[in-house]
Amino acid sequence: MRIDVRDNFAQVKGDLDRLQRDIREQAIARALNRTAEQARTAMVRTITSEFAIKASEVRPLLSIRQARGGAFGSALEATLEALRGRRGRGLNVIRFGARPAPGRGRKLVKFRGSRGWAQRVVPVGGGVAVRIKKGSGRKTIAHAFIGNDGRTVFIRTGDERLPIRGVTTVDVPQMFNTKRINAAVVKVIREKFPEILARETRFYVERFGR
Numbered sequence: 001m002r003i004d005v006r007d008n009f010a011q012v013k014g015d016l017d018r019l020q021r022d023i024r025e026q027a028i029a030r031a032l033n034r035t036a037e038q039a040r041t042a043m044v045r046t047i048t049s050e051f052a053i054k055a056s057e058v059r060p061l062l063s064i065r066q067a068r069g070g071a072f073g074s075a076l077e078a079t080l081e082a083l084r085g086r087r088g089r090g091l092n093v094i095r096f097g098a099r100p101a102p103g104r105g106r107k108l109v110k111f112r113g114s115r116g117w118a119q120r121v122v123p124v125g126g127g128v129a130v131r132i133k134k135g136s137g138r139k140t141i142a143h144a145f146i147g148n149d150g151r152t153v154f155i156r157t158g159d160e161r162l163p164i165r166g167v168t169t170v171d172v173p174q175m176f177n178t179k180r181i182n183a184a185v186v187k188v189i190r191e192k193f194p195e196i197l198a199r200e201t202r203f204y205v206e207r208f209g210r
Helices: 021-050 055-061 172-176 179-208
Strands: 002-007 062-065 076-082 105-113 116-124 128-130 139-141 144-147 152-156 164-166
Touching (some): 021 055, 021 172, 128 144
Antiparallel strands (some): 144 152, 152 164
């Protein structure tokens, strides 16, 4: 569940020779970290273009471990990784536009209105409809229902009212590791890193070069 941006910097060492060793490492680490930031942005954009999930749901689950200076010639590394949710569970389908599906039956319910108590007929038994991937139709999860103040989709595990369990689907690490998504982000890394490193090198040479 990681994409590593790493290099031993043998090819760029000559461009950085005007800098002291600690400054060289700062330039390299900063380039790696900026590349990792762009990779995270690309990962969020690519995931949300394929899966029907909001960027605000994805970004907090993508973590960057920043590169720190070490001995020159050793590998510096900036790591982008996807974090699993609590207990390693998938994402609850409430995050995928969950809404009550059309009911297969009807029942009479009592409610308090502006003029006192009233009754109305509502559909029941339709389950919950969700869309996991963009461009696909909604899938109905029969017998599921939305609870927890609208934050969770549940389904009963038997014929009784209890017990119930949350309904989950693919999580962000699995999206992260989808071949198409992974390949698209690796492409961004390979394209961006050389230009970012060149830019950071120029900045440090102009500021600290002798």
